[in-house]
Amino acid sequence: MTTTTAAADLKHAITSQMEKSFEEVQSLYHQIHQNPELPFEEHETSKRLAEALEARGFEVTRGVGGTGVVALLHNGNGPTVMLRGDMDALPIKEDTGLAFASTRTAKTPNGSVPLMHACGHDLHSSCVVGAASVMAGLREHWQGSLMLVCQPAEEIFGGAKAMLQDGLYTRFARPDVVLGQHNMPALAGTVGHISGTAMAxxxxxxxxxxxxxxxxxxxxxxxxxxxxxxxxxxxxxxxxxxxxxxxxxxxxxxxxxxxxxxxxxxxxxxxxxxxxxxxxxxxxxxxxxxxxxxxxxxxxxxxxxxxxxxxxxxxTITLQNDASVVARIRDAHANHFGEANLYDMPRLNGSEDFPFFGNAEAGGFSGENIPYVYWFIGATPEDRWQATPGKDVAEKMRHLEMPHSPYYFPGNPVTLRTGIEALAAGALAYLT
The missing domain is CATH 3.30.70.360 (Alpha-Beta Plaits)
Structure with a gap:
C-alpha cells in the first residue's frame, strides 16, 4: 500500500467514525452552550462530559483540580498522547440570536451576572468528546494510550495548574506530547498553525x-x-x-x-x-x-x-509551540484536510494557560518539559468569509467578531466537524 493510499484510507476512516456520532456530539455541544458555567463552577458541564466519555469506553475520573475530567483509553504499547479541551464560560450576556442561546445567570460576590460561552470552550470540550468517539472506533489503526483532559477555569489561568497540582501526571499518565486547539474567526473548515511563540x-x-x-x-x-x-x-x-x-x-x-x-x-x-x-x-x-x-x-x-x-x-506564560511537533501535526492535517485548507496563523496577543501542561518549571511538575502544540480552527461560515474585506487571514479577522464578543458564535457544524477531525488526526500522527 502506498503512502498516499494509506493517508486516504485513514482520512476516510476518521471522517466515517466522526459522522457516526456527530449528531450526538452536536446535541451535547448545544446543551453545554445553553448552560454555561463560570471558572471552577463547571459542575453540570463536567458531569455531561464525563458521562459522554464513559459511554465511549474511557476510564473516567471526575473532580481533578476541582471540576476537571480525565479520561484514559489504553490500546496496547505505545506513546501517550494528551488532548486538552477547556470548558468554562464568561460573564457576558449572549446576543447571538441562537435558538439554544444562553439565558443563564450566576451569583458572584459582585452580584448576579449573565453567562455566555463567548470563547468557544463549549466547542473545544465537545470536540474532545467527538475525538474520543473517533479514536474508540479506530482502535485497529493505533497503539498506545489516549489521555483526554477537560479543563476548568482557563479564563482565569487557573485550571491547568490546578489539575497538575492534583496529580494529573502522577495519578494518571505523563504524556509524551500534549495537543490542543482553539477556534478563531478564520474560514470554517480551515486549520491554522504557528511554530514557536504563538500567544502572549x-x-x-x-x-x-x-x-x-x-x-x-x-x-x-x-x-x-x-x-x-x-x-x-x-x-x-x-x-x-x-x-x-x-x-x-x-x-x-x-x-x-x-x-x-x-x-x-x-x-x-x-x-x-x-x-x-x-x-x-x-x-x-x-x-x-x-x-x-x-x-x-x-x-x-x-x-x-x-x-x-x-x-x-x-x-500565565508565553505559549511556545514545539517546531518539530508543529511540523508533524501540520503534515497530518495536510493529509486529512488538504494543503489548501491550512493557513499560517498570526501570533496572538491573547493568552492561555495551556503551556503549563508542557513547561515543567512553570507547571510545577518534575522531569523534562513535554513538547506541545496548539493550533487554530476556523469558525466563520464561507458566505460571511467571502463578504469580509481583506487579502489574508489576519486582515479579514480584523473585521470579524472575536472571542469574548456577545455576538461571537464559533459552533457551526463545519467548525465542529473540523475540530473533531483535527484532534483525531493529530493524535493518530503519534499513535500510528
Missing part, C-alpha cells in the same frame, strides 16, 4: 494605593490617593516607550481605576487593575518589576502613609 504571557495585577482621607476643601490636611493614581497611570505608559526594546512587543493596560464616593471627599485609597502582555517571559518579569518600582516611587512622592499593596489576580 499575561499578568493581571491588582494594586491598592493608600492615602489619608479628608475634606475636599482641605487637601493639605489629607493625602490624596487619586492624585497618586493619576501619576501612576501616566507614568506607566513610559515603560513600553522607554524601557522595552523597540523590536519587542509589550502591552500595559490600566483596565480599572476606582476611588472615592463623591466630589467633596478625599478617599483613603485608590484601586487599580493592570494587564501586562508580552511575548518574552524574561522581559515580562522586567515589566512587572518596573510597574512595582513606579508605583512605589509615586507613592513616596505623593506622601502615601504606607506602602502600596500588590495582588496578582492571575498570570
Amino acid at each position: 504571557a499575561c499578568t493581571n495585577l491588582a494594586i491598592t494605593l493608600h492615602g489619608a482621607g479628608g475634606h475636599g476643601s482641605m487637601p493639605a490636611q489629607a493625602v490624596d490617593p487619586v492624585v497618586i493614581a493619576a501619576h501612576v497611570v501616566t507614568r506607566l505608559q513610559s515603560i513600553v516607550a522607554r524601557e522595552v526594546p523597540p523590536d519587542q512587543s509589550v502591552v500595559v493596560t490600566v483596565g480599572k481605576l476606582h476611588a472615592g464616593t463623591q466630589a467633596n471627599i478625599i478617599p483613603h485609597s485608590a484601586e487599580l487593575e493592570i494587564s501586562i502582555r508580552s511575548f518574552d517571559d524574561s522581559l515580562h518579569r522586567q515589566v512587572v518589576d518596573a510597574i512595582k518600582r513606579i508605583v512605589h516611587a509615586e507613592c513616596d512622592a505623593g506622601r502615601s502613609p504606607r506602602p502600596p499593596e500588590f495582588h496578582t489576580l492571575n498570570e
Whole structure:
C-alpha cells in the first residue's frame, strides 16, 4: 500500500467514525452552550462530559483540580498522547440570536451576572468528546494510550495548574506530547498553525494605593490617593516607550481605576487593575518589576502613609509551540484536510494557560518539559468569509467578531466537524 493510499484510507476512516456520532456530539455541544458555567463552577458541564466519555469506553475520573475530567483509553504499547479541551464560560450576556442561546445567570460576590460561552470552550470540550468517539472506533489503526483532559477555569489561568497540582501526571499518565486547539474567526473548515511563540504571557495585577482621607476643601490636611493614581497611570505608559526594546512587543493596560464616593471627599485609597502582555517571559518579569518600582516611587512622592499593596489576580506564560511537533501535526492535517485548507496563523496577543501542561518549571511538575502544540480552527461560515474585506487571514479577522464578543458564535457544524477531525488526526500522527 502506498503512502498516499494509506493517508486516504485513514482520512476516510476518521471522517466515517466522526459522522457516526456527530449528531450526538452536536446535541451535547448545544446543551453545554445553553448552560454555561463560570471558572471552577463547571459542575453540570463536567458531569455531561464525563458521562459522554464513559459511554465511549474511557476510564473516567471526575473532580481533578476541582471540576476537571480525565479520561484514559489504553490500546496496547505505545506513546501517550494528551488532548486538552477547556470548558468554562464568561460573564457576558449572549446576543447571538441562537435558538439554544444562553439565558443563564450566576451569583458572584459582585452580584448576579449573565453567562455566555463567548470563547468557544463549549466547542473545544465537545470536540474532545467527538475525538474520543473517533479514536474508540479506530482502535485497529493505533497503539498506545489516549489521555483526554477537560479543563476548568482557563479564563482565569487557573485550571491547568490546578489539575497538575492534583496529580494529573502522577495519578494518571505523563504524556509524551500534549495537543490542543482553539477556534478563531478564520474560514470554517480551515486549520491554522504557528511554530514557536504563538500567544502572549499575561499578568493581571491588582494594586491598592493608600492615602489619608479628608475634606475636599482641605487637601493639605489629607493625602490624596487619586492624585497618586493619576501619576501612576501616566507614568506607566513610559515603560513600553522607554524601557522595552523597540523590536519587542509589550502591552500595559490600566483596565480599572476606582476611588472615592463623591466630589467633596478625599478617599483613603485608590484601586487599580493592570494587564501586562508580552511575548518574552524574561522581559515580562522586567515589566512587572518596573510597574512595582513606579508605583512605589509615586507613592513616596505623593506622601502615601504606607506602602502600596500588590495582588496578582492571575498570570500565565508565553505559549511556545514545539517546531518539530508543529511540523508533524501540520503534515497530518495536510493529509486529512488538504494543503489548501491550512493557513499560517498570526501570533496572538491573547493568552492561555495551556503551556503549563508542557513547561515543567512553570507547571510545577518534575522531569523534562513535554513538547506541545496548539493550533487554530476556523469558525466563520464561507458566505460571511467571502463578504469580509481583506487579502489574508489576519486582515479579514480584523473585521470579524472575536472571542469574548456577545455576538461571537464559533459552533457551526463545519467548525465542529473540523475540530473533531483535527484532534483525531493529530493524535493518530503519534499513535500510528
